[in-house]
Amino acid sequence: MDGKLALTGKVGAEVTAEEAKELAATCALNALAAVKSVTGDLDRIARVVKVVGYVASAADFTGQPGVINGASELFAQVLGDKGVHARSAVGVAVLPLDAPVEVEIQVELTED
Numbered sequence: 001m002d003g004k005l006a007l008t009g010k011v012g013a014e015v016t017a018e019e020a021k022e023l024a025a026t027c028a029l030n031a032l033a034a035v036k037s038v039t040g041d042l043d044r045i046a047r048v049v050k051v052v053g054y055v056a057s058a059a060d061f062t063g064q065p066g067v068i069n070g071a072s073e074l075f076a077q078v079l080g081d082k083g084v085h086a087r088s089a090v091g092v093a094v095l096p097l098d099a100p101v102e103v104e105i106q107v108e109l110t111e112d
Contacts, residue, residue, distance in 0.1 A: 008098040012061025015100040024053060024070030027103035031071075032078065035107055046108040048075050048085040054102040057091035064089040071103045 011020040028051075036042050053068030055061075068089040075083030085105075095102050 005097060005099055007100055009100060010056050010058045010061070011067060011100050012058035012063070017061075017063045017067055020055065020067040020100050021070035023101045024068050024103055025074040027053075027101055028071035028074040028105075031103055031105045032075075035105075039109060042079075044109045045079060045082055046110045047082045048079065049106040049108050051075070051085050051087045052104045053087070053089045054092050054095055054104075055089065056093070056095045056098070056100050061091065064091045067101060068103070075105075 006023060006026065007015050007019060009015050011017060015023075032042060035045060039045075051068070051071055053064070053071055055064040055067050057064065068087065072083075072085070072087060075085065077083075
């Protein structure tokens with residue numbers, strides 16, 4: 001996307017929950033790409049330890065867990081059992097650049 005966000009705004013207002021779930025999956029892919037850029041190989045991932053998903057939410061939106069399911073499902077699809085993780089889904093007032101979703105991960109790596 002040339003360094004631009006696919007969508008901006010609050011989930012439950014300018015962005016639908018379904019769109020946000022897709023964005024969470026994209027965030028998960030970007031997180032895996034970041035891990036690969038450091039390790040050189042996704043096979044070094046022993047497991048995804050924890051996922052924290054932040055959802056910029058309209059005042060009445062309460063579906064944050066469903067949005068972050070997009071990331072969790074992607075990790076399971078790509079990594080199988082190694083993608084099973086603890087998780088938090090947090091509603092926030094605003095994210096940088098008016099992003100609807102942000103995903104943070106912690107992974108355990110195998111030895112070299």
